Amino acid sequence: MRLPAPAKLNLFLYITGRRPDGYHNLQTLFQFVDFGDELAFTPAPELMLSPPLPGVALEDNLIIRAARLLQAHTGCPQGAHIHLTKRLPMGGGLGGGSSDAATTLVGLNRLWRLGLAKHELADLGRQLGADVPVFIHGHAAFAEGVGDIFTAASPPEPWYLVLNPGVEVATPAIFNDPALPRNSPVLSLEQRLSSPWQNDCEGLVKMRHPEVAKLLSWLLEYAPSRMTGTGACVFGTFDRREAAEQALKKAPAGARGFVAKGCNRSPLLTALDAL
Known part of the structure; x- marks a missing residue:
């Protein structure tokens, strides 16, 4: 059984405040793209993952952690x-x-x-990371709170050119930086959709990582562009696939990327339908 693990883009990201527990309140719009990782599952006596991820211990890998969490929750002895x-x-x-x-x-x-419902899987996923439930539900969503309150959304589904400047950004470092803006107003989804979109983390990440600033500046010459999440990847929005692919061919040396279609319904759900 082969299933996709699609990428997501934060079409906008606003930090609306910091909570007493240290977490941040935010408003963001998640959309999937038809590109990502792929996982193949085969019955086996024990849990095994291949190949190993460089620099990540097996028991720290989110795939193994998710599998063990599901085993513990259900008492399932299978591997x-x-x-x-x-x-x-x-x-x-x-x-x-x-x-x-x-x-x-x-x-x-x-x-x-196991027959667990989608909401049960999402509750388990929340223990692994704030973004996991949106991938399980599989629909584009406006997220609020600490990213755990979802409202279904249907933004346009353009073509995207996604570029990686080759640096890794540590999310905790961005959220703990005193220079991060934390005062964006709380607006409704309708108000957000009708306003220019931005990412409150972008300025700080560009300051800390000049590679991101340089690549984003280049991409803005071709299309409306922003950073996704806390970076480091940036994306440009195109009406036509051909235009995005032409821009990719001209990408600066050292930048890696891909062209993908925005999807309000996750490719994971489409793959499950076909099983």
Whole structure:
């Protein structure tokens, strides 16, 4: 059983305040793209993951953590061999680890015939990361609170050119930086959709990582562009696939990227429908 673990983009990201517990309140718009990692699941006596991710201990990998969490929650004694085809960069703001965890929960729930409902899987996923539930629900969403309160959304589905400047941004470092803006007003989804979109983390990340600033400045010459999440990846919005692909061919040396279609319904749900 092969299932996609698609990337997400934060089409906008506003930090509206810091809570007493240290977490931040935010407003963001998640949308999927038809590009990402892929996981293959095969029945096995024990849990196995291949190939290993460089620099990540097996028990720290979100895929293994998700699988063990599902085993513990259900008392399931079954195992699986999970093969990961990794395409999304780590620390890129594309949600690769969270998407891998979500696809693991969804895939093993199907492989092991556990019958857990989507909301039960999302509750488990929340223990692994704030972004995991949106990948499990599988629909574009306006997220509020600490990113855990979702409202379904249907933004346009353009073509995107997503570029990685080759640096890894640590999300905790950005959220703990005193220079991060934390005073954006709380607006309704309708107000956000009708206003110019921005990412409150972008200025700080560009200051800390000149590579991001340089790549974003280049991309803005071709299309409306922003950073996703806390970076480091940036994306430009195009009406036509051909225009995005032409821009990709001209990308600066050292930048890696891909062209993908925006999807309000996750490719994961489409793949599950076909099983």
